[in-house]
Amino acid sequence: MAGLPLARRIAAGPLWLVPLAAGILLILVPYFNLEYSIVRQLQLAMILSLLVSGLNLSLGFAGELALGQVAMYAAGAYTAGMLSQRGHTDIVLQLVAAGVAALLVGILTGIPGLRLGSWSLAMTSFFLVLLLPDVLAIFREDTGGRNGLTGILSPTLFGRMLTPEDYFMVIAIVTVAWFAVMRNIAVSRHGTALRVLKQSPVLAASMGINVFRMKLMAYALGAVPAGLAGALFASLDLYISPEAFSFTVATTILAASVLGGSASVYGAVFGAFILQFGLNQSTEFQRYSLVVTGAFLIIGGVLLTGGLSGLARSLWKRAVGEEPAAAADKDAARPDEVPAVPGKVLKVEGVAKSFGGNQALKGVDLVASPGKVTALIGPNGSGKTTLLNMICGFYRTDAGVIALDDRQLQRMGPDRVARTGVARTFQTPNIPEGITVREAVMAGRYAGHRATVLEAVLRLPRYRKVRRADLAEADRVLDLVGIRHLEDAEATALPLGQRRLLEVARCLISNPGVLLLDETASGLDEDEVERLAEVIRRVRDAGGTVVLVEHNFQLVLSLADEIVALAHGELMAKGTPEEIQNNERVMSEYLGIDPDAPAAPHVVLADVIDGAQEGVER
Template sequence: MTQSPITARGPILEVWRLLRVIPSWIFPLAVGIIVLVLPALGLDFATTRQIQLACVLALLVSGLNLSHGYAGELALGQAAMYAAGAYTAGLLSKAGHTDITLQFLLAGAAALLVGLLSGIPGLRLGGWSLAMTSFFLILLVPDILAIFSKQTGGRNGLSGIEGPTLFGTALDADAFYHVIVAVTIVWFAVMRNIVVSRHGVAFRVLKKSPVLASSMGISVFRMKLLAYAVGAVPAGLAGALFANLDLYISPEAFGFVVAVTVLAASILGGSTSVYGAALGAAIMQFGPNQATEFKEYALVFTGAFLIVGGVLLKGGLAGLCRGVVKRLDRRLQAANATRSVAPAGHDDTGAPAIGTDEIKGASLEIDGLSKSFGGNQALKDVRLSAPPGRVTALIGPNGSGKTTLLNMVCGFYRTDSGTIKVGERQLQGSAPYRVARAGVARTFQTPNIPEGVTVLEAASSGRFSGHRASVFDAIFRTPRFRRVRAGDLHEAERALTLVGMSHLRDEEATSLPLGMRRLLEVARALVARPGVLLLDEVASGLDEDEVARLAGLIRRIRAAGGTVVLVEHNFRLVLDLADDIFVLAHGQVIASGPPEAIEKNPRVLSEYLGIDTESAGGRARVAELTEAHSGGEGESR
């Protein structure tokens, strides 16, 4: 008798079921402890040194992963920060300050300073500027060291470094090995705490779309600088360790080859992975760097690794491991038959009520708003009012200026003239993240969902700007961090229940179909408890059940006193939901009023729906729309 695939793989699934109960961080910690005790097992000197150099390289790669892999900002400055940390530690040692803890503090500070000095102008200029400025910084390192040759030894290198001590006790070779491995373990624990916190999700949001990050109240410049600056710290620690390893440093150790090696290790291991940095560093250290007789071809070997990793390994080796884990998880779910089924039918089933304390609507007033792009007048003297407790719809043909108007409200475009007020606060000229912090939340025509996050994490990211917890809190898991995290999860779960997606909380957000991703964006916007909620074609791509669920949610938001501005092409849905409708055409408001007036307005029917009200067919179409609206009016009002 042949066994079914699940039965045949029973032992594998049983082992996997047991492994999934264990916290994921236990496994890398166990590997770290094993590496830590290797000298006691009689490890030879050559292998010991390679492990030490691999740990140093892993620290460098982890900093690049944080700034590039997670925050999406490519920079090659780790080599310069590495040099700053190494020379700071070397000079301190020569001055008699051999305590390794003091060197760590000052080397990390020196690397952070270099990161800030190169990061601020590079990020201000935008685009590829940071990559270029950091690249030029690497080229300048030998010249800078040569200028201060009296202190640094110039191109001859810095010698005479004293052996390291720890609290007054000299460190022998084995003890310093333990220091290197322990520092690496501690740093990876710190990085893991950052990445799995709300800051890690914010970094992913930023990488996905700076526009999305701004609309959520995240300052793009500050968040990118934070990732780059925090990524500088392990480079400084690596420099201090390297200086004390050989007690000699030279400019050649911090050149372009090192920068490319770090980049290759990041790509091979997986740039969006915490522990991929260690894996990539081990491969590069025990691979090409072992071929000392081919040292003159180091760049060729490294370049080959870059090409192979970039072309054949999407997501690096860590990405391959994640793929295996997902497949095993799916098989385990299938074997247990525990996968939840999406609730069908009415949207209000089991949904919690929305209280007036959760939705504090604010009036949106737009007066005399105009905007032109070159010779194209996108908006001209637009006036719109959206009071709390009402659904205000904005409709019009493609190219009429609807999305342009939303972008101006959100601060992505500057106004040529006119005012935008939310409550008593004028917002024209404000940066997008400040507009979001003033209580304006929105969805987009194309859903923007960052990769590598669950549905629950994506929804909770809407609270990032309104409820603060610092990186320090995330690293040390302070009481404030725990309070904010608990609030994030509670509000996200509630919002997911409102949109009927609580059963998908642990799914990867980007794996959802289009309709579900749109509803997830609505949940993310609701988590922020906005004063004004802007919905840009949110019903597009939804099936009938999802549209009904969305309509019910919008009605509950309105009943709770929320302010909803709905941009939508589904005319019947607009007629059912809206209290007031503004119609844009050619950048101007051509009509406004209640649905009953708009659905019979000849100009609206002509401009928006292309219906000729003078023809028999047009009159029949108008009658059909009127009848459909009248039929659903009792439910919607």
Template sequence: MKLSMRTYKRFPFWIIPLAIGLVVMALPFMGANRGTLRLVISIALLALLVVGLNIAFGYAGELALGQSAIYAAGAYFAGYFAIKGLDLPLTLVIAVIAAAAVGLLTGGPGLRLGSWSLGMVTFFLVLLLPDIVTLFGDYTGGTAGLSGIPLPSLFGQKLNNTTFYVFVIAITILFFALLRNYVVSRHGTALKVMRESPVLARSLGYSIPRLKLTAYVISALPAGAAGSLFAYQDGYVSDVSFGFSMAVAILAASIIGGSASIYGAAFGAAILVIGPLRASALQDWSLPFFGLLLIVGGLFFAGGVAGLLTRLIHSRFLKDDLMPDVLAALESPPPLPAIDGKTLKGVGIVKRFGGNVALAGVDLEARPGRVTALIGPNGSGKTTLLNVISGFLKPEEGTVMLGDRDITGLKAHQASRSGISRTFQTPQIPQGLTVAEVVESARFRTEPTSVISGMLTLPGTRRAMRRDREAAIQLLSVMGIVEYADRQADELPLGTRRVLEVARALASEPALLLLDEPASGLDEQEVEALAVVIRRLRDAGATIVIVEHNFELVMRISDRIDVLHLGGMIAGGTPAEVRNDPAVIESYLGKAARERAEAAEEKK
């Protein structure tokens, strides 16, 4: 018995984890004893820490080791204000705000440098905890710890063991729900794109520092909340609870459960709490054990429990059929919308690398409704020019105008936002996304929605996601690959990937489309299909600049060809003009070939 794709996509599967959560919440009414409830609370608190880490580490790709320090911040703040007489909801909010503040303070600098700097900064934070606690001894109780935290009260009502338990589970469910919504929203897709290919992310207009910092601060929030609950649970806060071994345990739980998942955090936390954290015989051996877990997990256990389950579900319980909107698009293909291309005008562009001049004052003009090809032998500067236009390189001299806007020297994500879209020599198709999601990822900046809207799945986000899907289906249909819409994109053959890249490039409604060697590696049929697509885009009004080595293709589809040689334009004109241009023949074939061609010309 397999589920159809339609059921899989449309059925509210989130009901299942929610139901499990509610059952767990109801445990005290089903006769669970106090010991069990304490155990479940420990699992819930660890799960909150791990689910936060998963956002930063699994989704955004930044290893943060400071969850335990942020946990501590939440606990101390909540504890302090609880002693001062504040209610549980207030102390919880304060703890979450404190967590966000710590996240901002460490994330700003920590995310500046390579992949390990955040890890080291946050690890340092964990080691710093005893000093900070001592330093603010008046508030934290110093090494003696913060004691005398009263029993939690909710709007003046004292909570007993049972009601506090219910409250803890409710908060855990709340955070899991918010974060689950966040990762299935467009923001989650954006994080995956950024993690897999920062270059692609920039070309789609994402601001990488901002995305990373947002994800990292979000990852701190559940840790803060967990801290506040911990303070009430124990009634006492001391820095020994939040040390190095806690930090390592959180990471180990994340890896066991599956870092790139939400529910995996609950699995990982449960396994760790029921297993090594509880067994007193293992107490002494906990550090070596966690160490081994990290080594083995890092080496062999890429997807964790959640990864295993997902794969199982996909292979065993899912039918490989088409969604209704895909079927509809196959039956009556939607028309290609008109594309509002703008004129690209580059003047006197100069780019040097060390002692080499890659571009020596290049002029280029590309108009709407035209295909402008850029050809030239290897090393002539074509890709450099494309990178200058799309903001991946900064020119030393010259200007680049798009329409009447000066875009010279804009960064890649700014250039993208001003209407430049591009494909890559090696197709950049991130892992873990469906074909439709790949196209949708280009609309993240075109129609932005807020993180909060994503977490709460507000109407704004729902509308945007519906339009994302519609746009994706439309473009995939125009490109003739709509039947793959719900397949994993990284399984596609190369030719289809290239066409998919073009679809993605169109999704942001670009004013200029840059195609970087789209035909390389394609067989003849695939090249033919590509040529049809490019012609249709041109007829729809797009401004297209194509860098390509396949001469036949360039000759057939281009309205104008510009020839680059040694960083300068040596010829330009219609395909027929360029093909017989002696300078072009020389640059490709050499001087003797030029002489032969000229001799042949004279004979005629």
């Protein structure tokens, strides 16, 4: 167990020092007098790791399989090559031009590819690889067609010719720089937002994230390292041909990504180096390369969900030791003063919706005001969830108006509705994997408080300012819901009750005009329900507008200021808890109590409530 303290000590320091040291070592390789073949393999491995890293942004972070890295790689290579042919040999110029060219290919192919779910991007980008030889043949005057592009001149830097050693350093510096960029994106709010997106597009939209734009950003941004890799490759051999950009290369990139762990930053390096050094070495392998790559993808997809880096991470965690389990103290510090939560008026007027021939909602009205809890109740199939989804913009209304203060919502998409100020929780808490409680909560501010990717990469002042505010706000809302002591715990590892509180916190951090809670008490034990009720009261007292869709009748009675009861898509009753409790129709249709029955009503009521609660906890 001697390794344990060392591991702990390293874990305590800034972890990015390790890759940085490895990167510096890599840049200094030309001074080590290595064999030519090893140096060449290293160069190719670095180029491959750039390609893999680009794919990771799309596959690992945004959850979209893309095979088009090769096309962007080729775009970069041919751009740089053609520039060089015409005498523009400066490597910086070539890199910039290649990066821009690849980015354009990424944006142009990403727009159609991302319109239709997951397969279409894979196929569109796959098609791109197949088209490559054709496109090169069509422009054979410029590209050399099948014969390849010759006449590329040696690269220069600021007018100085680069020696092979210099050029190695250029490749290493570009690679290290890209991975620094990638790391900065991954740990920034953009990285968290991408994880949200991968977890669930529905969740992302309900948090105000434009799903299409976010995916496009990840995919197109992944084109940049591919373009850089292309430029580096063109000036390495001073010759490029369509064969260097075949489908086999595309599958090698994918295999390296899966092997290294698509959802990690440095996994790309591991995967690329292993494939370059381990497998591509032997000529014997060439014959079996397809078989091996294929088998690899199957095994990788089935077994190694996190890839090698995932494996390493779990081993690392074991070496460092489990984080001390956060004390589950029930009396965690709670602030006496709750800052204001300025709510807005949610107005639903005459909203109707039918699915095929099924009229789910027939002209429903509802008003939820700031500083009040409005509960929405009704039997299963009465249209509660439909109404909730219409407010959130997931369904289009057939008729009627939904407005938050003066802004009409019914024509907006879900992400715009969320940005306008509607925040919601889910029946089954929807929380991305692999992030801490604090990060999960901070993600709620992603759409409302912007800082561009560039600002995040360069850590510019505006990014730092937003980041500071993110942290401060996260502390505030975590205090408000009373789980601040858990802020460093892994979010998905929390028990159900705390995950519900986490979702509430994630909503509150965006300062929502209205907070929609979807069956938020189902599956919770009495203590947990009580804590949740306490939080809801606190939000209400702070001036928030709360809409509660709930089956737990007791909770509704104790919390709600106003209750709206739906049945068969219509308004059945509306009023204070007392009024609803004494409404015969609600009693018989919703709770199934016969008002004429002789039994004492409150006894029967309690039984029914228990029954209803059980029915919900499935």
